[in-house]
Amino acid sequence: MEAGREQQNPVDAYLRVDRMPSIWCAGCGIGTSVGCFIRAIERAKLDADKIALVSGIGCSGRFAGYVRLDSFHTTHGRAIPFASGLVLANPELKVVVFSGDGDLAAIGGNHLIHAARRNIDMTVICVNNFNYGMTGGQLGPTTPLDARTSTSPYGNYEPPFNLPRLVAAAGATFVARWTVFHLRQLERCMAEALARPGFNFVEVIAHCPTVYGRLNKQGQGVDGLRYFKEKSVIKNGADPAEADIVLDGPIMLGKFVDIQRPSFCGNYQQVCAKAQKSK
Amino acid sequence: MADSSVLQGQFFITGDEACAEGAISAGCRFFAGYPITPASEIAERMARRLPQIGGVYVQMEDEIASMNAILGASWAGAKAMTATSGPGFSLMMENLGLGLMLETPCVVVNVQRAGPSTGLPTMVGQGDIMQARWGSHGVYEIIAISPSSPQEMFDLTIAAFNLSEKYRVPVLVMADETVGHMSEKVVIRPVKPEQLVERRRPTKPPGKYLPYQPDADLVPPMALAGEGYRFHVTGLTHDERGYPAMTAAAQEKLVRRLSDKIRVNRNDIIQVEEVGTEDADVIVCAYGITARVARRAVQMARAEGISVGLLRLITVWPFPEDRVRELSRRARLFVVPEINYGQIALEVERCASGKRTVLVPHMGGGMHLPQTILEAIREVVM
Numbered sequence: 001m002e003a004g005r006e007q008q009n010p011v012d013a014y015l016r017v018d019r020m021p022s023i024w025c026a027g028c029g030i031g032t033s034v035g036c037f038i039r040a041i042e043r044a045k046l047d048a049d050k051i052a053l054v055s056g057i058g059c060s061g062r063f064a065g066y067v068r069l070d071s072f073h074t075t076h077g078r079a080i081p082f083a084s085g086l087v088l089a090n091p092e093l094k095v096v097v098f099s100g101d102g103d104l105a106a107i108g109g110n111h112l113i114h115a116a117r118r119n120i121d122m123t124v125i126c127v128n129n130f131n132y133g134m135t136g137g138q139l140g141p142t143t144p145l146d147a148r149t150s151t152s153p154y155g156n157y158e159p160p161f162n163l164p165r166l167v168a169a170a171g172a173t174f175v176a177r178w179t180v181f182h183l184r185q186l187e188r189c190m191a192e193a194l195a196r197p198g199f200n201f202v203e204v205i206a207h208c209p210t211v212y213g214r215l216n217k218q219g220q221g222v223d224g225l226r227y228f229k230e231k232s233v234i235k236n237g238a239d240p241a242e243a244d245i246v247l248d249g250p251i252m253l254g255k256f257v258d259i260q261r262p263s264f265c266g267n268y269q270q271v272c273a274k275a276q277k278s279k
Numbered sequence: 280m281a282d283s284s285v286l287q288g289q290f291f292i293t294g295d296e297a298c299a300e301g302a303i304s305a306g307c308r309f310f311a312g313y314p315i316t317p318a319s320e321i322a323e324r325m326a327r328r329l330p331q332i333g334g335v336y337v338q339m340e341d342e343i344a345s346m347n348a349i350l351g352a353s354w355a356g357a358k359a360m361t362a363t364s365g366p367g368f369s370l371m372m373e374n375l376g377l378g379l380m381l382e383t384p385c386v387v388v389n390v391q392r393a394g395p396s397t398g399l400p401t402m403v404g405q406g407d408i409m410q411a412r413w414g415s416h417g418v419y420e421i422i423a424i425s426p427s428s429p430q431e432m433f434d435l436t437i438a439a440f441n442l443s444e445k446y447r448v449p450v451l452v453m454a455d456e457t458v459g460h461m462s463e464k465v466v467i468r469p470v471k472p473e474q475l476v477e478r479r480r481p482t483k484p485p486g487k488y489l490p491y492q493p494d495a496d497l498v499p500p501m502a503l504a505g506e507g508y509r510f511h512v513t514g515l516t517h518d519e520r521g522y523p524a525m526t527a528a529a530q531e532k533l534v535r536r537l538s539d540k541i542r543v544n545r546n547d548i549i550q551v552e553e554v555g556t557e558d559a560d561v562i563v564c565a566y567g568i569t570a571r572v573a574r575r576a577v578q579m580a581r582a583e584g585i586s587v588g589l590l591r592l593i594t595v596w597p598f599p600e601d602r603v604r605e606l607s608r609r610a611r612l613f614v615v616p617e618i619n620y621g622q623i624a625l626e627v628e629r630c631a632s633g634k635r636t637v638l639v640p641h642m643g644g645g646m647h648l649p650q651t652i653l654e655a656i657r658e659v660v661m
Contacts, residue, residue: 016511019522049507054351065511065523070504072354073513073523074347075377081311081344085351085359086504088335089309093355093505114340268335275330 011038014048016068023062027221029180029206030060033127034067036183036204037098040190051094054083056103059134059208060127063098077108080115083122091121091265094194101128105161106141116170116199118264123193123200126163129208137211144247148215164240167201168257174200175240175257180207181228182253189255198263205251216247286467294432294458295320295362297465298388299328301436302360304470306477307386308334309357311348313341313367316400317456318390321362342367346374349385354512356503358440362388364456365407366397369414375449376415379537381512382447382491382499384478386439389451390459391567393618393643403456404643405567405618411451412596418534420541422548423451423596425566429463435593441476442548446540447498453595455618457568457646485509490521491533497540541597550593551602555581559588561656562610564603564627566592568646569616576616576652585660595623603630610634612659616652618643635659 015038024030041048048069055064057076064073074082079097087095097104104112104126115122131149132138138151142163146155164175174193178186186204193200207213207224218224228251235242236254243252285304292300299321302310310325312318322338329336335352339345342363349359363371368389378385389411393404407414411423422442426435436452443450481488481500490510493499499519502508515523516530524533541548554577556562561580565573570591577589590606592599603626607613613631615624616639628636639655641647 049509050505052504065513068509070509071511073515075374075514078343078347078374081339081347082351085311085348086355088337089352089355089357090505110340111344272330272333
């Protein structure tokens with residue numbers, strides 16, 4: 001054990017270890033998503049110097065500050081348009097947005113659907129923990145009906161987004177969902193998304209034992225993982241419309257969408273050729 | 280008009296078109312925008328021109344996205360611009376602050392219309408001048424310039440890019456509907472490479488380079504995404520490594536520098552034009568389209584024997600306070616016509632050493648008549 005402790009964790013090469021410990025709570029699911037993402041970079045054999053990682057604001061948004069890549073911690077909800085500017089100005093960059101459900105689907109929801117519609121080359125990793133953790137556990141756009149949050153003390157009375165369904169309808173070419181219990185699947189899924197062109201969306205279901213989990217009596221971090229283990233239903237190729245999430249109910253996982261269509265950059269190159277010919 | 284790469288020659292074009300051509304001449308190769316009157320013609324011209332020269336035009340879903348897209352493009356190495364009017368300018372304010380905090384070169388054009396709210400979309404206003412200075416939250420300094428003609432829409436857009444690259448700051452081109460929509464002769468001379476400023480790049484290798492360690496002019500060299508620096512930038516208060524630093528001491532160091540890099544270099548930044556101010560009892564201070572009306576009023580007043588001069592603000596922010604203080608030693612009075620209910624007039628009054636400052640307001644939708652300004656001059660000298 002002592003010798004083992006001295007060995008470097010392979011993911012450390014991709015982390016700003018001088019910034020540890022992170023702000024994430026004990027038992028939080030975000031760190032697991034981070035580990036999967038870093039291993040996915042290696043699995044996809046990406047040139048890490050060419051990756052630009054963009055985050056918004058929130059617990060998951062803090063990842064930009066911990067990853068040893070060119071990384072941008074932007075404003076709340078605006079990671080996707082910032083990332084769009086990066087990749088359109090330099091299509092050689094591999095652009096990744098790593099942020100939370102509130103950031104990407106509430107305040108940033110408009111950018112999410114329009115980037116999917118345009119099919120801009122980027123991978124969006126959305127850690128969904130069903131609430132705004134950083135600000136103390138408020139209701140979010142993914143909070144299931146009846147769930148307790150600090151701003152739904154009697155239970156949530158507004159229906160949530162089903163994110164895979166939303167982004168698939170908007171035009172995303174790759175849509176998948178896994179939980180932080182499904183380490184191997186999540187890592188492989190992220191690697192697959194990172195290697196693809198077009199707009200790729202990976203939803204990572206994570207537990208938040210400190211706030212959402214406590215308010216909904218879901219136990220400690222390990223209990224969250226047990227829930228994901230026991231209640232998950234893997235159904236690759238399923239219609240994302242079937243993937244609604246209800247409080248304490250089953251969670252449908254898998255790769256829901258894997259299609260090809262022309263990306264923004266590809267279309268734009270053709271337009272440039274046309275403009276240059278006709279001038 | 281021929282659509283070659285960088286235009287050369289004489290053209291009869293609108294201010295909005297001249298702005299787009301100025302951007303292209305300055306090396307702008309990325310435009311993100313959202314349609315809005317009276318700035319849409321800038322986007323339309325960029326949509327036609329940028330694909331011809333290998334630049335990127337992207338129409339975003341709103342002005343918030345447009346502002347963020349130009350910031351991202353700038354970090355990928357592009358000279359980037361957006362153009363809007365009042366309602367869109369309001370939406371850009373939050374991420375203008377991100378641009379200031381990340382020290383991101385870019386240009387934001389505001390072809391001002393009459394507000395508040397939807398106001399008079401097709402008609403002139405100058406009501407966003409204070410918003411340009413204070414509209415984003417927190418403590419900062421900004422650079423804003425105010426063109427008075429289509430020719431200046433061309434020339435000052437180049438100047439805006441140069442300032443943004445030099446000082447790593449978003450630069451605002453505070454145009455107005457009249458200047459944007461009027462057609463006049465615009466002379467486009469070839470821009471030599473030495474007339475263009477490019478952001479200073481790191482000289483230290485990855486591992487030694489600190490993203491926010493400034494040079495002597497208080498501006499840090501800028502690495503770009505994808506070059507191997509593996510840098511981190513954040514809208515949080517940060518140290519020289521770019522790491523979040525949640526202390527009052529870090530805030531003091533960073534935010535003071537962000538402001539001081541503009542304040543300390545203000546004599547390099549500020550441009551004014553003066554007509555007959557040296558011996559004038561009365562100084563008319565104006566900018567944008569109003570400066571052209573004021574120029575006529577000053578001519579008329581001088582023909583009547585009134586000792587009056589014109590101080591035209593080309594740079595609105597930072598406000599040329601040193602020059603106004605100097606002028607106030609001799610001048611007895613300041614007259615400030617503007618298409619709002621008093622914005623730059625407050626700045627003039629602040630710097631006028633107690634000399635009387637008279638606002639000549641106009642609520643927008645039209646311009647002052649020279650006669651109106653002349654009457655104000657006559658009134659104050661009586």
